[in-house]
Amino acid sequence: xxxxxxxxxxxxxxxxLTITVSGITGDLDIPTLQDVTxxxxxxxxTWSQLNESAKLQVATTSTNSISTNIVVEELTFFGNxxxxxxxxxxxxxxxxxxxxxxxxxxxxxxxxxxSGVGYITGLAPTVSADSPVWVTPxxxxxxxxxxxx
Amino acid sequence: xxxxxxxxxxxxxxxxxxxxxxxxxSNSGTALYLKNPKKIYVDNPQxxxxxxxxxxxxxxxxxVYTVRVYFVNDAKQLPTExxxxxxxxxxxxxxxxxxxxxxxxxxxxxTEYENDLLITTVEYQFTKLA
Numbered sequence: 001x002x003x004x005x006x007x008x009x010x011x012x013x014x015x016x017l018t019i020t021v022s023g024i025t026g027d028l029d030i031p032t033l034q035d036v037t038x039x040x041x042x043x044x045x046t047w048s049q050l051n052e053s054a055k056l057q058v059a060t061t062s063t064n065s066i067s068t069n070i071v072v073e074e075l076t077f078f079g080n081x082x083x084x085x086x087x088x089x090x091x092x093x094x095x096x097x098x099x100x101x102x103x104x105x106x107x108x109x110x111x112x113x114x115s116g117v118g119y120i121t122g123l124a125p126t127v128s129a130d131s132p133v134w135v136t137p138x139x140x141x142x143x144x145x146x147x148x149x
Numbered sequence: 150x151x152x153x154x155x156x157x158x159x160x161x162x163x164x165x166x167x168x169x170x171x172x173x174x175s176n177s178g179t180a181l182y183l184k185n186p187k188k189i190y191v192d193n194p195q196x197x198x199x200x201x202x203x204x205x206x207x208x209x210x211x212x213v214y215t216v217r218v219y220f221v222n223d224a225k226q227l228p229t230e231x232x233x234x235x236x237x238x239x240x241x242x243x244x245x246x247x248x249x250x251x252x253x254x255x256x257x258x259x260t261e262y263e264n265d266l267l268i269t270t271v272e273y274q275f276t277k278l279a
Contacts, residue, residue: 014205032204
């Protein structure tokens with residue numbers, strides 16, 4: 001059976017994180033992703049039975065989030081003044097986080113796409129004298145289930 | 150960058166050392182600075198591009214410029230100005246009026262012997278985002 005690895009590197013199926021605000025034109029494509037982690041952590045209800053030598057579990061609800069580190073880019077972070085009012089492109093990451101705006105997001109793994117809705121959080125821009133470019137973690141705290149297409 | 154360094158060294162008004170605009174090329178297999186003790190040579194800057202941060206949409210690069218200065222002394226008796234010259238050359242990395250976007254400036258001074266000659270090499274590295 002052929003093994004189909006999903007390769008992602010600069011310029012080769014590179015993941016693109018796109019953020020939009022429902023009903024408002026103006027996508028925000030994050031161009032400077034350094035790494036991406038897609039978290040899908042299921043909680044379990046665990047119980048013991050006298051007739052079982054091991055605990056039993058059933059999956060309940062999951063906590064979903066997208067974690068990434070990015071290099072701060074001005075238009076993406078602070079927004080594009082020329083974009084449509086209220087759009088993700090206009091607000092930028094800092095605006096979406098500050099306003100607690102509910103956003104739609106999608107990220108691709110080659111030709112597969114994972115999407116959902118959530119909130120931008122976890123921004124913590126940092127810079128140092130020896131590494132003079134601003135970088136920041138970014139988390140999308142997902143509300144509800146992922147859609148996989 | 151080379152010109153700035155040459156101007157800086159000339160302005161030191163060294164008594165026993167001379168500064169030349171010549172490049173430290175080899176003549177008949179011997180570097181010029183070996184033939185001309187107490188003459189300071191500044192080489193052409195070398196450039197290197199290296200990755201500063203990897204991002205999926207393409208790398209953010211650093212440009213590293215390396216400039217080397219060479220001079221030679223009689224190892225049997227160093228000129229009294231030698232230590233002062235080395236100190237002044239160390240200071241050059243911070244006082245050269247190069248592009249302020251160079252965020253890292255380093256200087257290393259090494260010596261080696263060729264028969265009775267002490268070869269001093271001063272290497273400057275200046276780094277900025279590409």
